[in-house]
Amino acid sequence: MTVSFAILGAGRIGQVHARAVSETPGATLASVYDPLDAAAGSVRDAYGCDIRSIDEIAASADIDAVAICTPTDTHADLIEQFARVGKAVFCEKPIDLSVARVKACLDVVEKTGARLMIGFNRRFDPDFRALKHSIDKGNVGKVEMVTITSRDPGPPPMEYVRRSGGIFRDMTIHDFDLARWLLGEEVQTVQAAGSVLVDPAIGAAGDYDSVNVILKTASGRQCTITNSRRASYGYDQRLEVHGSKGTVSVENIHESRITLASAQGYTRPPLLNFFLERYMPAYKAEIAALVEMVETGAEPPTTGRDGLLALALADAAVKSVEEGRVVSVGEILG
Amino acid sequence: MTVSFAILGAGRIGQVHARAVSETPGATLASVYDPLDAAAGSVRDAYGCDIRSIDEIAASADIDAVAICTPTDTHADLIEQFARVGKAVFCEKPIDLSVARVKACLDVVEKTGARLMIGFNRRFDPDFRALKHSIDKGNVGKVEMVTITSRDPGPPPMEYVRRSGGIFRDMTIHDFDLARWLLGEEVQTVQAAGSVLVDPAIGAAGDYDSVNVILKTASGRQCTITNSRRASYGYDQRLEVHGSKGTVSVENIHESRITLASAQGYTRPPLLNFFLERYMPAYKAEIAALVEMVETGAEPPTTGRDGLLALALADAAVKSVEEGRVVSVGEILG
């Protein structure tokens, strides 16, 4: 069987998913929607699909799955619309910036029985999966302390910052999801610190550019997350999981595997700089997982609940910085 | 423009090139030939091309380029046949196991003015290209000493060994080509040592499984090549170029980027084990280079002469081991 996709939203991330679908065995890109004709046309021309409206896609019997790549404030509505017509739904994170809206949306999903997969692409990175596999084999024993380092090469445009919901909901949310995935237990409390060290304009917009977070589970497992909006040496993405029997870690991806030894020392190239390049294998594996989900009827590998809980941790982090105290996740979820 | 390919020979390496052609922008796989119907049919089904005979392909106006992936003893005849009908020709190494036959074949190619590219895939490996780029930028100054380490995970089947022309013509030939590429000067003399350390059956077949070679150019630049038919830890492929200002090297590719620290120490996974997996990016870059050659009319990035000279170095290495002396390449080329 071949899973037939429509892409909703032909911006940068939509184009990534269009490419991933087109290169995934068992998947085919049937259609694309974008409010801008030029954007939709560009995907159509590159991958040989057609262009339809959202309602046409919802009504199309030949579409099995939709990938929602539109702006965040449309996600929840689109999830509900396509859940109701029985499509498999892939949606970029976050579902919404409001926990209440997310919960309402997930209620609809649950009632319709639709399968919803959230785009936490990092869980599909081959190296991160190898780390998870090593943990699952018991190599580190009982998981005790997780350390996540994530630094962007540079801050996003201020216009993006303003609409992003803040660094915790936009950037750290990936790390919150990874933390839940790796800790093996739900997070119970959150404490965080936020600073403006990279660009005062980010502070003027009410956001931070440099944050640290400590998460803790009921049994006392902990995770620290370090984020910065700037890293001169590329896109810094590291994981480390410490347990009773050992520690497993993932190193970064450099531009190439060469080392130059000279009077200045031993130099390896900087890291891959762009998130699309860094995570392209993950985006492809993500689509392959979605295809497998549709074909086998399996549960989504990343669920709407995963989307909700990552958002709740972000809200808790915001509250922790604002109030200078440890915040329970229960306070957020109600 | 799109370059239309026919693949001649649908065995393992033919399938690799079929996949590479199908995934290369600007290339399309039009046709496949194989004496075995099942093999040809498998490529046709996987990539949606048709099946034609060799003569049909030679007569087809819709075929721009052929990739010769048939047994070695058919290479020279096929190169000549397709050169005469004006196709761009890609041929797997070696052109032939006889220097005389290769020279005769290249004479035909020259007379027809056909463009012939030889499949020295390693020159297209992204990490090796990064190393070459670093040298070309002058980072190591004047090149002085090249060190090439190449070890297979395990020996090939004995049937393959017997038809291979011996380790120098089958395995080291890649390193001879890399040495010429990296030394920046033609090799003048060859000395080599061969041993049977891995499998006595290889020795019984008149071949070696463990060899070392020293190459020297007119100005005294040197290259050492170390080969073994066995490496417990995967497919070991390393380059190091030492020069007046520094040394640049390429490290191996591990199965993943994780490290497990435990009471036993710090352990990274073994290397990628299979040459197709290890060099798939190189095979794809190779086809892209061929497409560019056809589109732009540029010179082949790896020429018939490259094929001839790598073979001559292999012949010189064989002679050096047999006679216990330094062999001049001129003795081989006549």
Add this chain to the structure above:
Amino acid sequence: MTVSFAILGAGRIGQVHARAVSETPGATLASVYDPLDAAAGSVRDAYGCDIRSIDEIAASADIDAVAICTPTDTHADLIEQFARVGKAVFCEKPIDLSVARVKACLDVVEKTGARLMIGFNRRFDPDFRALKHSIDKGNVGKVEMVTITSRDPGPPPMEYVRRSGGIFRDMTIHDFDLARWLLGEEVQTVQAAGSVLVDPAIGAAGDYDSVNVILKTASGRQCTITNSRRASYGYDQRLEVHGSKGTVSVENIHESRITLASAQGYTRPPLLNFFLERYMPAYKAEIAALVEMVETGAEPPTTGRDGLLALALADAAVKSVEEGRVVSVGEILG
């Protein structure tokens, strides 16, 4: 000139300093004191010094400096006694477990004009100094985020745990001092999380064995500290300093520089396991710094105030865990 030392306390750390003194050019070990004759005798026999009582040492004109290696609860009294007789005083951390007592002691030191150096040995580690030197040269630009990872190979005896003042005052105190050294600004607030994951007996004693801390300075620079009382792979000691222009880090010290590649992967040996072995070069450099201080009359490289502030950060961390909130250092220092 030669600086003549007396060692007070001939236990494990006293023996380390006796060895360091005996191997330091410009230093000589004149005398040792220990309430146990056997302990004092062992140092005398190994290094050829004599044995004197505390009061004799205080009255000895031939002693320039004392190294206080006795139990923590005697430190402050001894510092005061030797400050009053004008000896240079080296004291192992902590000065005392009470901030008030430390302040009183430092008042005496100040009044006497004595020079007091506190044993924060890590500042003298050659690799850590190389990192600090790189920061001071401006290689990372403005310091923004410091990450300190410190894990012991295994928990100390429970008897030690009970007298230690708790993990923050005993183990993290080193990292608090390093954080102050590396941040380049005083810490303003502390938040911390503590868990019992390694040994329930540690929890029963009212202590934690796994902690994370976030420190923040007035300008928003942050430091995270990760501690565990257990690491299967040895004594894990890492620093990373992230700034506006780059990041500098120090890797661990393995038992040797070999790597074994086999079917199981690429394995390096575990880390040096014992703190004395790991930091012996630091202990020696520390004594050399003390000698230089005495000879040149320079300020102590690690002062009593450094001892006070590291303890204050530890107290703030304890309070933060207990009260689930961010604690200001000012609350502790009063």
Add this chain to the structure above:
Amino acid sequence: MTVSFAILGAGRIGQVHARAVSETPGATLASVYDPLDAAAGSVRDAYGCDIRSIDEIAASADIDAVAICTPTDTHADLIEQFARVGKAVFCEKPIDLSVARVKACLDVVEKTGARLMIGFNRRFDPDFRALKHSIDKGNVGKVEMVTITSRDPGPPPMEYVRRSGGIFRDMTIHDFDLARWLLGEEVQTVQAAGSVLVDPAIGAAGDYDSVNVILKTASGRQCTITNSRRASYGYDQRLEVHGSKGTVSVENIHESRITLASAQGYTRPPLLNFFLERYMPAYKAEIAALVEMVETGAEPPTTGRDGLLALALADAAVKSVEEGRVVSVGEILG
């Protein structure tokens, strides 16, 4: 017991051994000899020994062992003189530049029953010993291929080059000894290539500055040695041993363990640059081994025969380059 040493020759290497003796438990430096009063006086002042003539040392009952650090052309005579008076003799390599003279000297040593240890310091390097220990434990299975890389930071003074006996007898001789130690079988044949790439003056003196060697044992085990008189990045000293079950290697020693990540990439410091600094732990372990030999009456860890055979491999390499052929070690040893 304490082993009492006299150092013969107070030049650079003599001072290294004086320091090593003075820091080795169980050893004491009693006396020093040098034809230059200033040189001898400098060792006397630094380590508190006395100055005696060679004959006085030979006649001194209080001297157990001598370390011969005089010019090469005096080594054989001094070995014979001190062997005859029953001293334990440590001699820097080489024993002599003539195989015949070495053999005659070793005959005297054998007749006197004296114990002679040759200064192949690299066998005592802690990392190299860890590699050897790994091989001896069977970690790599049967040894098949050894790879030795040794590059000096820069060429020695031309005056030294002229008296050195040539690169093979001066520099490669260390690698010949390591090769024998690691191969586990005696070398049977040698082939080598020599070039002048670093400094034409070296060529004018009849020597090479860039050489490669292939050694082969009776069973076919091979070793390649790569030497250069120049490495911009420091003193490059690497070993790799490949066997049936795996490969073990030793990495270089950098100036420190820091890495700076910046827009230019990830940079580690250059290597330790000076052989004395690089191998100081080996020099100390060498003296400790000599002390143990004297105390226990054990066989020397590096024998006169080791000195003879390393020299024979060097002579064979010279002959191989001159005659362009594989040279049997038997041709040299007669």
